[in-house]
Amino acid sequence: MRYTSFTSYDVVLLAQGLGVSLALFLTTTVIGLLLGTIWAVIRFYRVPVLSPLIAVLAELLKNSPVLVQLFLVFFGLPALLKINVTPVEAALITLSGNTAAFIYVIAVSAIESIGRDQIESARVFGLSRWQVLRHIIAPQAMAFAIGPLTGLLVNQLQVTSLISVIGVVDLTKIGNILNLRTLKPFIVWTIVGALYYATAKLVAFGGATLEKRLRAHSAWKGL
Amino acid sequence: MIRARGVRKSFGSAAVLDGIDLDVHGSEVVSILGSSGSGKSTLIRCMNGLEKLDAGSITIDDFDVSLPKDLAEARKRSATVFQLFNLYPHMTALQNVTLAPIQVLKRSRAEAEATARSLLDSVGLGARADAYPAQLSGGQRQRVGICRALAMNPRYLLLDEITSALDPEMTAEVLSILAQLAKTGTTMVFVTHEIEFARTISSRIVFLDKGQLVVDLPTEEFFAAEGGMARPRISQFLSKMRKD
Numbered sequence: 001m002r003y004t005s006f007t008s009y010d011v012v013l014l015a016q017g018l019g020v021s022l023a024l025f026l027t028t029t030v031i032g033l034l035l036g037t038i039w040a041v042i043r044f045y046r047v048p049v050l051s052p053l054i055a056v057l058a059e060l061l062k063n064s065p066v067l068v069q070l071f072l073v074f075f076g077l078p079a080l081l082k083i084n085v086t087p088v089e090a091a092l093i094t095l096s097g098n099t100a101a102f103i104y105v106i107a108v109s110a111i112e113s114i115g116r117d118q119i120e121s122a123r124v125f126g127l128s129r130w131q132v133l134r135h136i137i138a139p140q141a142m143a144f145a146i147g148p149l150t151g152l153l154v155n156q157l158q159v160t161s162l163i164s165v166i167g168v169v170d171l172t173k174i175g176n177i178l179n180l181r182t183l184k185p186f187i188v189w190t191i192v193g194a195l196y197y198a199t200a201k202l203v204a205f206g207g208a209t210l211e212k213r214l215r216a217h218s219a220w221k222g223l
Numbered sequence: 224m225i226r227a228r229g230v231r232k233s234f235g236s237a238a239v240l241d242g243i244d245l246d247v248h249g250s251e252v253v254s255i256l257g258s259s260g261s262g263k264s265t266l267i268r269c270m271n272g273l274e275k276l277d278a279g280s281i282t283i284d285d286f287d288v289s290l291p292k293d294l295a296e297a298r299k300r301s302a303t304v305f306q307l308f309n310l311y312p313h314m315t316a317l318q319n320v321t322l323a324p325i326q327v328l329k330r331s332r333a334e335a336e337a338t339a340r341s342l343l344d345s346v347g348l349g350a351r352a353d354a355y356p357a358q359l360s361g362g363q364r365q366r367v368g369i370c371r372a373l374a375m376n377p378r379y380l381l382l383d384e385i386t387s388a389l390d391p392e393m394t395a396e397v398l399s400i401l402a403q404l405a406k407t408g409t410t411m412v413f414v415t416h417e418i419e420f421a422r423t424i425s426s427r428i429v430f431l432d433k434g435q436l437v438v439d440l441p442t443e444e445f446f447a448a449e450g451g452m453a454r455p456r457i458s459q460f461l462s463k464m465r466k467d
Contacts, residue, residue: 121309124271125323125375126298135322140313217313217355 004182017174018195024091024170025160029153031092032099039100040107044133054104061101067162070094074166091163099156106148110141143214150207154200161196171195224248225270225301225379225412229279232265239265241434242279249378250408254421254442257431258460263414264306266431267383270412271303283379299327301379302372306387308364310356316343316367317352320374328375335374342370346400362393369400380404380411387416418464422446430457 039054061069074090077083085093114137122132164173175192179185225247232240239262247253255263268274270281272288283300286293310319320339324330330338343352346366356364365385372380382401386394398420405411405424415421421428421442428445430438438457444450451457 117305117307117309118311120273121303121305122311122322124273124298124303125371126295126327127323131326135326136311143313217315217357 004184006182006184006187010178013174013178014171014191014195017169017171018199020168021157021160021170021172021196022199024088024095024163024168025157028092028095028099028160029156031096032103032156035096035100036103037107039104040111041133043104043108044111044137045129058101058104061097062105066094066098066159067165069098070162070166087163087167090166091160091168095156095160095163098159099152102152102156103149106145106152107141110145111137113144114140139214143211146207146211146214150204150211153203153207157200157203158196225281225283227266227270227279227281230266230269230276230281231278232262232269232274232276239434240269243431243434243436245429245436245439247379247410247412249410251427252405252411252413252425253427253429254413254415254425255429255431256415256418256421256460261431262434263431264383267303267381267412267414271301271381272298299375300377301381302375302377303381303383304365304368304372304385306384308356308361308368308388310364310367310371312356315353315355316348316359316370319356319367320371323371324374339370339374342373343367346370347396360393361389362396365389365393365397366400369397373404378410380409382411382413382415384414384416416464418461430460432456 039058042054043051070090073094074085074087077090078085118136119132122136123129127135160170161172164170164176167173171192175188179188182188225245227243227245230240230243231238239260241262243262243266245253245266255266257263265274269276270283270288272294276289281288282293283297286297286300288294288297311322314322317336317339320342321332321335324335324338325332340349340352343349346369348363348366348370351359351363356367359367365388368385386397389397394417398417401411401413401420402424411424413421413425425442428438428440428442428451429436430445430451438445438451438454440451445457446452452461
């Protein structure tokens, strides 16, 4: 057997790489969702100082390349603060922040999409601002946001491939390693691409299923 | 009682309410008439705290609606029915009616649902309790809106042109419910264009013109030839409304 041929161990490698990519994707998605939603709620309550600060932060994160943010965290932070940042930590921080910024934007527009009239009637019936957010705005905003959110997450999944640049052994990095060993780029990158594709499809399917459930109140003919 | 004193409200340079004094006592049905833009709806929106007063005061059972800590109590005692229903579209008719009793009055779900079902039954919507607003006709939606208000067991019912978005048939179904309510002694402030109906259920008629309260008379007197009708502005308004 020549070193360029594929072995069954390569499947394990690919699975490991996929596992790392997925773990990073899921973790940063959860953190991003949490952060982005909290930021949007802070904006909803118009908290002084914090809300404008968050708006600026989100602007910065949205409008600069993820790769540059990644380099800033991985190379810039250690230089500035004299601390050690591992590749995985840098990836977690960067991707979470980036996802949070986009989720913040989606959440803000979702909250603003809810008709004023409903909010007014809920307030008149004595519901607090929090109860209005919880019972009137959140369920409808979620139904509104799930479409853009699914699109975002499918994109963020692909963005995780950037972290291979700073040495995280994710699916793309494994592809790189296999490619260098086997010298069969077309096969390796087709397989890696197919794995990303399958995962993205899974995310999209999950989003569509959730959307159907959240939109149950408008899911009939003529609407 | 609901007491308004010297209420002023303007939007930009336009004075919508220009010094309103009004008392509504328990078990009264007070209809507020006036042409569009006379400030009727704004007056209701000031009563339930949706608009801030520029000057003057409104109290509901001595709770001042411009004080945040009083407003909550004032809102518990009054309930509003809106022109465009303002139902929560993601909730069924039943959930629309039970939300505030459960969240604000802290009723148990079972208790709130039992009350809601009997209210929906009483307006002929017992079978539609699990329908979403978009599955209901306009008249049915407004009947849900009325149930939602009644579920709060309010002392005062504020009705803001509740039939203006409905066709005559649906208007009739909604008004018949109000007629029953009036008989039970529910206090109502009724902003409306339904002159004839206002005449049958009201104990008093108030006429607004350009943000001022120009007439406040018992219903009989308002429609009497020597009473409100003696005023050119009112007879002109009434003859115009009746022609439409």
